[in-house]
Amino acid sequence: MSEPEAATEAREIAAGARDRVRFEEEALALADQVYRVARRLVGSREEAEDLVQDTYARAFRSWRSYTPGTNLRAWLLRILTNLNIDRGRRIQRAPDTQPLEEGDYYLANKVAETQGEQALDQERVVERLSQDSIVDALSSLPHDFRDVVVLVDIGDFSYADAAQILDIPIGTVMSRLHRGRRQLKARLADEAA
Amino acid sequence: MSHEDCEKCEELLQGFLDRELTPAEVALAESHLDGCDYCRRRYKFEESLRRYVKLSAVERMPPGLLEKLGQLRGIEM
Numbered sequence: 001m002s003e004p005e006a007a008t009e010a011r012e013i014a015a016g017a018r019d020r021v022r023f024e025e026e027a028l029a030l031a032d033q034v035y036r037v038a039r040r041l042v043g044s045r046e047e048a049e050d051l052v053q054d055t056y057a058r059a060f061r062s063w064r065s066y067t068p069g070t071n072l073r074a075w076l077l078r079i080l081t082n083l084n085i086d087r088g089r090r091i092q093r094a095p096d097t098q099p100l101e102e103g104d105y106y107l108a109n110k111v112a113e114t115q116g117e118q119a120l121d122q123e124r125v126v127e128r129l130s131q132d133s134i135v136d137a138l139s140s141l142p143h144d145f146r147d148v149v150v151l152v153d154i155g156d157f158s159y160a161d162a163a164q165i166l167d168i169p170i171g172t173v174m175s176r177l178h179r180g181r182r183q184l185k186a187r188l189a190d191e192a193a
Numbered sequence: 194m195s196h197e198d199c200e201k202c203e204e205l206l207q208g209f210l211d212r213e214l215t216p217a218e219v220a221l222a223e224s225h226l227d228g229c230d231y232c233r234r235r236y237k238f239e240e241s242l243r244r245y246v247k248l249s250a251v252e253r254m255p256p257g258l259l260e261k262l263g264q265l266r267g268i269e270m
Contacts (some may be wrong), residue, residue: 028263032254034256035252035254035258036253040250040252043254045255047259049255053258053261057268060266060267085233092219103203105203105235107234107238108235108238110232117234120234120237121237125238125243126242129245129249130258131249134250135250138246138250151251154250158211159213176216177207178207181207184246187264
């Protein structure tokens with residue numbers, strides 16, 4: 001190898017190392033947000049920690065397949081949801097053919113029935129629900145529904161991002177999200193009313 | 194206020210709060226909400242509920258996890 005070639009190669013190696021360090025730092029800066037989603041996808045804090053560690057191990061190994069400038073948080077969550085599915089926790093199938101039960105106003109209507117229409121104007125009306133019961137209700141959703149509800153409502157992902165992360169059509173995201181939220185509200189209704 | 198208008202508004206609720214509606218659908222929902230206390234209260238309730246669900250469900254990363262993740266840096270295929 002000639003000297004100029006060696007110098008070029010050295011520069012490329014240095015540039016690659018810099019890209020890698022930048023990738024790792026950007027990924028680590030998102031760890032808390034990744035953990036928040038992971039925590040609600042699995043049953044325990046320990047499982048969530050394991051899942052996040054496996055996700056980062058895989059992400060750091062395959063950092064070259066990430067396209068700079070695209071949504072890194074979505075890229076990490078895609079790895080995470082795939083690992084979670086690979087772990088075989090997904091035996092249960094969502095009852096997709098089940099008809100939609102109540103409408104979206106269901107829980108509000110229940111509250112209005114028992115506490116009066118004006119109660120809905122009060123910001124605090126929802127705080128009658130215990131935070132534990134909300135967490136329990138979320139974790140009792142069928143996995144397919146829960147994944148979408150957690151990505152959109154806890155992770156703040158768009159429908160399009162959730163579709164890409166879970167590798168399902170956007171229409172499926174919407175129907176699972178709406179069904180999941182309705183089931184969640186149905187589970188909370190007894191306590192709210 | 195017709196009952197069908199409220200039903201249509203209920204259908205738009207989720208997409209409205211998710212900011213996933215088309216501008217025409219947003220305009221439709223807003224023009225109905227302007228004149229309908231019933232739907233407006235339910236939109237507001239849903240919005241508060243969502244904020245509260247999120248607040249309740251968010252758990253911070255345990256101390257020490259970030260350091261463990263940092264130790265994974267630099268691993269090769």
